[in-house]
Amino acid sequence: MNAGTRSGGLQTAERFQRAVWKAPLLGLLATLCVLRASTSLGEPILVGSKKFTESYVLAEIAKRAMEEAGIPVEHRQGMGGTIILWEALRTDQIGFYPEYTGTIGEEILKAPPSTSTAEMRAKLERSGVGMTSDLGFNNTYALVMQRAVAEKSHIQKISDLRNHPELRFGLTHEFLDRRDGWRPLADKYQLPTQNVSGIDHGLGYAALRNGSIDVKDAYSTDAKIGENDLVVLQDDLQFFPQYRAVFLYRLTLPPKAIAVLRSLVGTLDENQMIRLNAEAERTKNYALAADLYFQNGASRQQPRAGETLTHKLIRWTSRHLELAGISLLLSIIVGIPLGIAASRGGALGQVILGVTSAVQTIPSLALLALLVPVPFFGISPRTAIAALFLYGLLPIVRNTATGLQDIAQPVRESAIALGLEPAARLWKIYLPIASRSILGGIKTSAVINIGTATLAALIGAGGLGEPILSGLNLNDHATILQGAIPAAVLALLVQWSFDLLDRILIPKGLRL
Amino acid sequence: MSALVQLRGVSKTYGSAAALHPTDLAFERGKTTVLIGPSGCGKSTLLRLIIGLLEPDAGTIQFDGAPITPAHTAELRRRVGYVIQDGGLFPHLTARKNVLLMSTHLKRPVAEMDQRLAELCALTRFPETALDRYPLELSGGQRQRISLMRALALSPELLLLDEPLGALDPLVRAALQKDLKEIFARLKQTAILVTHDLAEAAYLGDEIVLMTEGRVAQIGTLEDLRAKPASAFVTEFINAQRALVLT
Ligand SMILES: Nc1ncnc2c1ncn2[C@@H]1O[C@H](COP(=O)(O)OP(=O)(O)O)[C@@H](O)[C@H]1O
Ligand SMILES: [Mg+2]
Numbered sequence: 001m002n003a004g005t006r007s008g009g010l011q012t013a014e015r016f017q018r019a020v021w022k023a024p025l026l027g028l029l030a031t032l033c034v035l036r037a038s039t040s041l042g043e044p045i046l047v048g049s050k051k052f053t054e055s056y057v058l059a060e061i062a063k064r065a066m067e068e069a070g071i072p073v074e075h076r077q078g079m080g081g082t083i084i085l086w087e088a089l090r091t092d093q094i095g096f097y098p099e100y101t102g103t104i105g106e107e108i109l110k111a112p113p114s115t116s117t118a119e120m121r122a123k124l125e126r127s128g129v130g131m132t133s134d135l136g137f138n139n140t141y142a143l144v145m146q147r148a149v150a151e152k153s154h155i156q157k158i159s160d161l162r163n164h165p166e167l168r169f170g171l172t173h174e175f176l177d178r179r180d181g182w183r184p185l186a187d188k189y190q191l192p193t194q195n196v197s198g199i200d201h202g203l204g205y206a207a208l209r210n211g212s213i214d215v216k217d218a219y220s221t222d223a224k225i226g227e228n229d230l231v232v233l234q235d236d237l238q239f240f241p242q243y244r245a246v247f248l249y250r251l252t253l254p255p256k257a258i259a260v261l262r263s264l265v266g267t268l269d270e271n272q273m274i275r276l277n278a279e280a281e282r283t284k285n286y287a288l289a290a291d292l293y294f295q296n297g298a299s300r301q302q303p304r305a306g307e308t309l310t311h312k313l314i315r316w317t318s319r320h321l322e323l324a325g326i327s328l329l330l331s332i333i334v335g336i337p338l339g340i341a342a343s344r345g346g347a348l349g350q351v352i353l354g355v356t357s358a359v360q361t362i363p364s365l366a367l368l369a370l371l372v373p374v375p376f377f378g379i380s381p382r383t384a385i386a387a388l389f390l391y392g393l394l395p396i397v398r399n400t401a402t403g404l405q406d407i408a409q410p411v412r413e414s415a416i417a418l419g420l421e422p423a424a425r426l427w428k429i430y431l432p433i434a435s436r437s438i439l440g441g442i443k444t445s446a447v448i449n450i451g452t453a454t455l456a457a458l459i460g461a462g463g464l465g466e467p468i469l470s471g472l473n474l475n476d477h478a479t480i481l482q483g484a485i486p487a488a489v490l491a492l493l494v495q496w497s498f499d500l501l502d503r504i505l506i507p508k509g510l511r512l
Numbered sequence: 513m514s515a516l517v518q519l520r521g522v523s524k525t526y527g528s529a530a531a532l533h534p535t536d537l538a539f540e541r542g543k544t545t546v547l548i549g550p551s552g553c554g555k556s557t558l559l560r561l562i563i564g565l566l567e568p569d570a571g572t573i574q575f576d577g578a579p580i581t582p583a584h585t586a587e588l589r590r591r592v593g594y595v596i597q598d599g600g601l602f603p604h605l606t607a608r609k610n611v612l613l614m615s616t617h618l619k620r621p622v623a624e625m626d627q628r629l630a631e632l633c634a635l636t637r638f639p640e641t642a643l644d645r646y647p648l649e650l651s652g653g654q655r656q657r658i659s660l661m662r663a664l665a666l667s668p669e670l671l672l673l674d675e676p677l678g679a680l681d682p683l684v685r686a687a688l689q690k691d692l693k694e695i696f697a698r699l700k701q702t703a704i705l706v707t708h709d710l711a712e713a714a715y716l717g718d719e720i721v722l723m724t725e726g727r728v729a730q731i732g733t734l735e736d737l738r739a740k741p742a743s744a745f746v747t748e749f750i751n752a753q754r755a756l757v758l759t
Contacts, residue, residue, distance in 0.1 A: 418594075
């Protein structure tokens with residue numbers, strides 16, 4: 001009999017199984033160290049922007065202006081909305097970002113519309129935040145017309161519409177419904193309301209062009225206004241709220257940096273901004289749009305060598321994998337012990353399953369907004385990893401718990417009756433028997449993570465969400481696909497590699 | 513010499529239902545005692561109490577002169593082998609690893625383990641060529657032989673068998689009954705075996721403990737039970753079994 005050599009072989013296989021579990025742990029530790037090192041290098045000032053064209057362009061302009069003054073700046077593009085940017089600014093994780101006075105009043109300070117600029121400044125100062133003066137343009141709702149039609153009827157102001165009941169209005173449904181939209185506007189200006197219909201925003205521009213409508217609503221600096229050579233009617237009764245563009249900045253920024261931001265005040269009017277937005281959407285490149293701003297002045301910088309698509313894909317994909325991978329490992333390390341505890345049932349088990357389920361229901365933007373103000377997290381990849389980790393817990397915890405609970409009573413009692421200690425029972429008997437279920441949970445968690453890791457782009461932490469978000473914003477399908485295709489491929493690869501891992505990690509006796 | 517296992521006033525209740533009323537029992541060394549009785553009469557409960565899967569509500573159980581306490585159940589379990597009806601084999605381990613699990617865990621020398629495995633294969637008539645199969649690749653009879661080998665691996669002083677042959681077809685069952693009898697005799701094994709088959713009890717047992725509703729009805733050989741039944745139940749039980757064999 002050659003039991004010795006056989007069991008020797010089996011021991012090697014077991015050692016290999018253990019190594020497979022251990023190797024990623026080391027990788028995780030190493031990556032965490034690297035992450036810490038790279039994020040603690042906080043040298044350049046961080047500028048944030050929201051996920052729409054104009055915000056990207058303004059941030060890019062400020063970045064260029066700073067760099068020309070010798071101040072290094074890093075741009076965190078397209079973060080997820082006002083709350084994330086404000087929390088990041090308030091807690092000193094970004095240096096500045098472009099914002100609108102209307103948003104500052106309503107969303108950030110929740111102040112009444114009558115609040116003066118000076119009062120706003122005073123309130124912001126309490127959070128250590130300064131506000132530049134108006135950059136020169138107002139991005140609010142506006143009514144637009146084709147230039148030829150407007151000129152023929154001598155219409156320049158909204159009040160001029162009063163005398164032209166023959167004009168047909170094609171308005172977005174949102175504008176028709178808003179409390180500060182069409183109805184009060186028509187009341188205030190006493191506009192004729194018989195020729196009003198609702199129409200989709202994108203289709204509305206085509207309808208204007210072919211003359212099936214004459215007037216439509218728009219944002220006053222919408223790139224489409226420039227592209228279609230439309231005129232913006234003057235809001236002569238000042239009905240629309242003011243959304244004047246400003247920069248919000250940390251008061252602790254170096255005076256030189258604040259001076260640069262102030263130098264941008266009053267340098268952009270609506271027409272100029274429309275032109276820059278149109279340039280950004282035409283070239284799909286915010287830096288080029290920013291170049292256009294500087295062209296009027298003196299120094300047009302030599303065009304920087306753009307990153308090749310391959311390089312960008314590699315950067316996005318590797319960051320994506322890093323985010324999904326580290327968070328998955330954390331979910332495994334924490335999820336399996338929690339699953340073991342939950343498998344014993346009782347109040348603790350209920351609490352564990354309840355809390356991990358509840359976490360799943362928090363929308364990702366809300367979870368990020370909760371984490372961003374926390375000092376250790378901020379707008380670093382750590383926040384994205386923490387969010388992904390939390391989302392990844394439930395499948396692992398639940399599958400571990402049910403896998404263990406499903407073990408047959410005779411098997412359980414045999415393990416006890418043999419005299420194995422509790423730890424040995426768990427490692428040698430229970431966990432291997434539950435391995436299929438546990439791995440199933442890990443696989444679910446991994447695939448979900450690959451999909452959800454796109455949320456990292458909401459806090460400027462990179463990954464394949466970056467092209468997806470900016471493509472969505474530019475309505476540019478090619479850019480969306482640059483993120484969506486690799487993400488789909490990654491999800492497939494993950495699926496396949498886990499199927500392979502099943503064969504290595506699930507004991508053969510359970511696969512018969 | 514004193515009994516290997518001694519129960520004094522041992523009782524066990526689930527909720528309000530008594531599975532075992534206060535019971536005194538002694539199991540002699542080197543003997544095979546068979547527990548028999550209608551299903552639900554407390555046979556399995558008795559075995560589980562002895563191996564510490566259950567704790568008695570009252571009374572004491574002594575093993576080899578020392579009372580069983582939770583503190584040394586782990587040590588006790590290594591001196592006791594336990595075989596159950598469906599084997600309770602670990603599905604992820606081969607037959608070999610099932611048998612040697614505890615020896616490996618206790619870091620016994622490889623040569624010693626190999627030798628023990630060969631002995632056990634011979635003893636239980638298990639083909640060595642099938643040792644690297646997984647439980648799912650074995651027949652029911654083979655699984656019970658492996659379960660028996662696993663229980664015997666550390667040469668236990670006491671072997672507990674809870675309906676070990678209950679799920680086997682008659683031919684396999686008869687073969688295993690014969691093998692078990694030989695094994696017990698050769699090893700001078702102290703064994704407690706649960707069955708609900710009177711013929712099996714008579715064939716394997718030096719002594720039969722007939723139980724009903726959580727109490728011992730009578731102790732003795734089949735002849736004793738037949739000739740001097742302690743109660744109407746004993747007669748009824750024996751007649752029922754005989755009728756079963758005849759029809
Ligand atoms: N875990 C349990 N919970 C509640 N009642 C039980 C449990 N295990 C056994 N019983 C009850 O205890 C009595 C004795 O069971 P047992 O010892 O398994 O009988 P058997 O003689 O058939 O092996 C039965 O009435 C059974 O229903
Ligand atoms: Mg039973």
